[in-house]
Amino acid sequence: MAFGSMNSSNRPLPMAEINVVPLVDVMLVLLVIFIITAPLLTHSVKIDLPKASSSPNITQPDHVEFALRDDSTLYWNGESVTMDQLPPRFTEAVGQNPNIELHIRADKHVHYEHVAQVMSIAAKAGLVRIGFVTDPSQK
Template sequence: MAFGTQDDTDEVMNEINVTPMVDVMLVLLIIFIITVPVMKNSVNIDLPRASSQRLDPKPETVRLSVDAQGDYFWNNSPTDDKNLAVLLRTAALKTPQPELHISGDKAVRYERVAQAMAAAQQAGIKKIGFITEPPKQP
């Protein structure tokens, strides 16, 4: 920036160069034009009000546990292989069908858990889940 002229007079320039200020203002204007529609990205809709009750009751959850010896527990009650098949068929006939959550001890042979899964599939259980514990944090 020059505060003087080329000749040797000691006059100070009294004018301000407004071009950089106009450039900055135009950039800010463009930024606001772009960001305001993005910040308001929803459409206001006045929805009608109605009261209704839930039609689908939540299905019950059945917990099938396999302990370290390979014994089955149906909702914490001990059961054998034959009775397990009967319980699974009875649960499969319910409406809505319950969810089967299988939790196996980490020391049990995988074969026992696989047998329980196969029995549930043969009985017609559609929703099967596994219950695990998260690893312990040190």
């Protein structure tokens, strides 16, 4: 410890040394905080991301080609249908083959609401394999 020297008038002179004890206390507290929080920052969540492939998928012969145009017309394997005709058609298709696939082709400007309605009707009928068909050459 530093003590002030006594001069001839018996008054202490100011200390010329820096007191580092508070600085060390603050640094030790920060060190403890970082030791506790560092393992929490490195925690990661395991996520199984889908793998992309550039090869086209080989489709089975039993599938339904369903198309939606931006003018709200619907096509079942090239045949024009209405939204009311879909539930019995999906039920019949699932009755013939429970593993049948639904391939949805939708125009670029079709509202997602229409696509979601078709997917909902298909799921209620029992279709479990629903996929989207895209054209990678168009941008």
